[in-house]
Amino acid sequence: MINLQTRRGLLAGIATATIATAVPASTRTPRFDLDRFVADVRAANDEADSQRAVEELLSQALAQPGNVLSGLGEPTSVGLSPIYRSKDLTILNIVWPPWMMLPAHNHLMWATIGIYTGREDNIIWKRKSEGIVEAAGAASLSKGEVFSLPHDAIHSVTNPIPSLTAAIHIYGGDFFAAERSEWDPETLTERPQDFEAVQRLFRETNERFHASEN
Numbered sequence: 001m002i003n004l005q006t007r008r009g010l011l012a013g014i015a016t017a018t019i020a021t022a023v024p025a026s027t028r029t030p031r032f033d034l035d036r037f038v039a040d041v042r043a044a045n046d047e048a049d050s051q052r053a054v055e056e057l058l059s060q061a062l063a064q065p066g067n068v069l070s071g072l073g074e075p076t077s078v079g080l081s082p083i084y085r086s087k088d089l090t091i092l093n094i095v096w097p098p099w100m101m102l103p104a105h106n107h108l109m110w111a112t113i114g115i116y117t118g119r120e121d122n123i124i125w126k127r128k129s130e131g132i133v134e135a136a137g138a139a140s141l142s143k144g145e146v147f148s149l150p151h152d153a154i155h156s157v158t159n160p161i162p163s164l165t166a167a168i169h170i171y172g173g174d175f176f177a178a179e180r181s182e183w184d185p186e187t188l189t190e191r192p193q194d195f196e197a198v199q200r201l202f203r204e205t206n207e208r209f210h211a212s213e214n
């Protein structure tokens with residue numbers, strides 16, 4: 001594991017965010033079995049350092065991103081698809097349409113992200129004054145890379161390529177129950193995150209991209 005700041009040469013990165021790289025071939029699994037993966041993540045989540053244990057598992061799986069892609073299937077639709085949900089763990093398969101930008105938001109729980117196809121660019125934000133954020137770092141995530149955020153992180157996500165990006169996102173809590181904030185992209189002021197609006201953003205970005213192709 002390499003500290004985010006040394007790995008990417010950030011603006012001024014947050015020390016607790018990390019990127020894990022591929023593990024040795026001897027520990028790679030030959031085939032991605034989703035049911036087995038979910039069982040392993042649930043067990044890892046019971047460990048004392050649950051995020052670290054989950055990060056190691058995800059790194060092992062993403063050592064062969066093509067296997068994860070085969071196991072989950074080539075993404076055909078955009079959005080957030082729950083793989084597993086409980087009060088202390090959520091696993092999502094998130095597919096980003098081309099050029100999508102999700103504004104700065106928090107999770108209020110730790111998050112670990114593994115890219116299995118495409119690219120994700122993250123900006124890491126920090127609170128500057130009451131309700132206002134400022135950029136504090138960035139991470140360019142490629143296929144096979146795993147990225148961890150602490151429970152109080154604020155990030156925005158961009159898919160910077162003209163094709164779908166897909167990733168497994170694992171959260172140390174019930175992602176859908178949390179009352180998260182997002183920050184207005186123009187004013188950088190805090191407001192409650194509207195999950196319906198987030199889902200609409202996925203759809204509309206996808207529709208705009210396909211309209212631009214015609």
Ligand SMILES: [Fe+2]
Pocket residue numbers: 105106107155
């Ligand atoms: Fe997020």
